[in-house]
Amino acid sequence: xxxxxxxxxxxxxxxxxxxxxxxxxxxxxxxxxxxxxxxxxxxxxxxxxxxxxxxxxxxxxxxxxxxxxxxxxxxxxxxxxxxxxxxxxxxxxxxxxxxxxxxxxxxxxxxxxxxxxxxxxxxxxxxxx
Numbered sequence: 001x002x003x004x005x006x007x008x009x010x011x012x013x014x015x016x017x018x019x020x021x022x023x024x025x026x027x028x029x030x031x032x033x034x035x036x037x038x039x040x041x042x043x044x045x046x047x048x049x050x051x052x053x054x055x056x057x058x059x060x061x062x063x064x065x066x067x068x069x070x071x072x073x074x075x076x077x078x079x080x081x082x083x084x085x086x087x088x089x090x091x092x093x094x095x096x097x098x099x100x101x102x103x104x105x106x107x108x109x110x111x112x113x114x115x116x117x118x119x120x121x122x123x124x125x126x127x128x129x
Contacts, residue, residue, distance in 0.1 A: 002043050002046070002052070003043070005042075005043050005047075005049065005052050006039050006040050006042075006043035009039045009042075009043075009052070009053075009056040010035075010036050010039050012056075012060075013032065013035055013036075013039065013056070013059075013060055013063065014032055016060060016064075018064045018067070019031065019032065019035070019060065019063045019064055019067055020032065020067060021067060021068075021071070022067050022068055022070065022071020022072055023067055023070065023071050023116060023120075024116070026117065027070070027071075027116045027117050027120060028067070030117055030120050030121065031063060031066060031067060031070075031120055031124070032063075034120075034124045035059060035060075035063050038059055039056060039059065041129065042055050042056065042059070055095065055096070058091070058094060058095035058096075059095055061091055061095075062088065062091045062092055062095050062127075065084070065087055065088050065091055066088060066120070066123060066124070068084070069081075069084040069085065069087075069088060069123075070116050070119050070120055070123065071116070072084075073111065073112075073119070074112070081108070081111075082108060085104055085107070085108055088104075088123070089101070089104055092127050096129060097127040097128060097129055098128050098129070099126055099127055099128070100126070103126045104126060107122055107123060107126060110122075111123070
C-alpha cells in the first residue's frame with residue numbers, strides 16, 4: 001500500500017466542497033469516512049500514480065453524486081430521484097463497484113423514509129468491490 005498516495009487522495013477528497021455541500025457536517029463526515037476506506041482499499045492495490053489518481057477521480061465523482069442525491073432527494077421528483085440513482089449506479093460500475101440492480105430498486109422504494117445519514121449508509125452499503 002502506498003501510504004503517500006492514500007494520504008494525498010484523502011486530503012484532496014476532504015477538501016473538495018462538492019463532496020459535502022448538500023449534507024450536514026455529521027452526514028458529510030459519514031460519507032467522507034466511507035470514501036477514505038475506499039481510498040485505502042485502492043492504495044492497497046499497488047497502482048502506479050496515474051492509475052491511482054484515475055480511480056480516485058472516479059471515486060470523487062461518485063461521492064459528489066451521492067452527496068447531491070442524498071442532500072436533494074426530498075426536494076426533487078420521483079423521476080429525478082430515479083435518474084440520480086441511475087447516475088450513481090453508472091458511476092459506481094465505472095469505478096469498479098458491483099451493484100445489483102435489484103438492491104438499487106429496493107433502496108429506491110425505501111429511501112424516502114430514511115434520514116440522510118441512514119440513506120448514506122444504506123446507499124454506500126450497496127457498493128461492493
